[in-house]
Structures are given as structure tokens and as C-alpha cells.
Amino acid sequence: MSYTYLRGALAAAAFTLALNAATSAPAAEAARVTIGNFTFGPAALTVKPGTTVTWLNGDDIPHTVVADDKKTFRSKVLDSGDTFSFTFTAPGTYPYFCSIHPHMTGKVIVKAS
Numbered sequence: 001m002s003y004t005y006l007r008g009a010l011a012a013a014a015f016t017l018a019l020n021a022a023t024s025a026p027a028a029e030a031a032r033v034t035i036g037n038f039t040f041g042p043a044a045l046t047v048k049p050g051t052t053v054t055w056l057n058g059d060d061i062p063h064t065v066v067a068d069d070k071k072t073f074r075s076k077v078l079d080s081g082d083t084f085s086f087t088f089t090a091p092g093t094y095p096y097f098c099s100i101h102p103h104m105t106g107k108v109i110v111k112a113s
Contacts, residue, residue, distance in 0.1 A: 028052055028087070033106065035063050035078070035098075040106035047088060049110055054085040063104065068095040 029051040034041045036058040047053065055065045057078040065075040065084050072094060075084035088094065088110045098104035 030054065032056060033065075034058050035065075035104075038101055038104055040065075040096075040098075040104060043106050044109060045106070046109040046111060049089055049091060049112055050087065051110070052085050052087040053108055054083050056083050057081065062100060064099045065096055066099045068097065 029048060031045055031047050031051055031053045033045060033053060033055045035055060038059070040055070045053065055075070055078070057063050057080055060080050062077045062079050064077055065073070065086075067073045073086040073096070077100070078084055088108060091110045091112050093107055093109050095105065095107040097106075
């Protein structure tokens with residue numbers, strides 16, 4: 001097992017623990033997308049307005065997170081263990097992709113309660 005892979009796996013575990021610990025705060029909602037094996041998981045995520053979505057690169061190679069319109073949100077290149085967050089304020093469907101590996105796609109669906 002490579003050091004880079006192990007570092008990414010440890011970062012993913014730490015991130016999950018941090019998200020679980022933060023659930024006691026009633027303020028803003030949070031959701032997570034994990035990047036692994038050249039996929040976004042989950043591929044489609046439904047959240048409420050005001051939710052901050054955080055993408056975690058658990059892969060051992062770099063990836064990006066870019067809105068299809070290339071304007072709404074765009075991450076820097078995420079190395080193993082890096083994260084990118086964006087808060088979705090308006091209802092709608094927000095498709096995105098990895099600009100390094102365009103076959104990697106996902107979407108965030110924002111629905112009011």
C-alpha cells in the first residue's frame with residue numbers, strides 16, 4: 001500500500017470523525033462527497049438551501065471539482081486528503097465534473113423543505 005493512499009485514507013477517516021462531531025451544532029447543515037476510484041460518491045446528493053458540501057479527495061491522484069457552468073464553484077487541484085467546500089444557497093440542480101478527468105461527474109440537488 002502506498003504512503004499517498006494511506007495518507008488519503010487516514011484523512012478521510014479524520015474528516016468523517018470531524019463531521020460526526022460537528023453534528024451537535026444546529027447552525028448550518030453539512031454534507032460530504034468522497035472522491036475515490038475516479039468517482040464522486042454519492043454521484044447525486046440532495047441537500048437543503050444553506051448546506052455546505054465538502055468534497056474530500058480520498059484518491060491517490062489529484063482531482064478537481066468544477067461546476068458545469070465553470071462559474072458557480074471551482075476548486076483548486078485537490079491532492080490526496082485535500083478538501084473543497086461550497087455552500088449552496090439557492091434551490092436548483094448543480095452538475096459538476098473533474099476538469100482533470102472529465103468522465104468523473106456528479107450533481108448536487110438543492111431542494112427547499
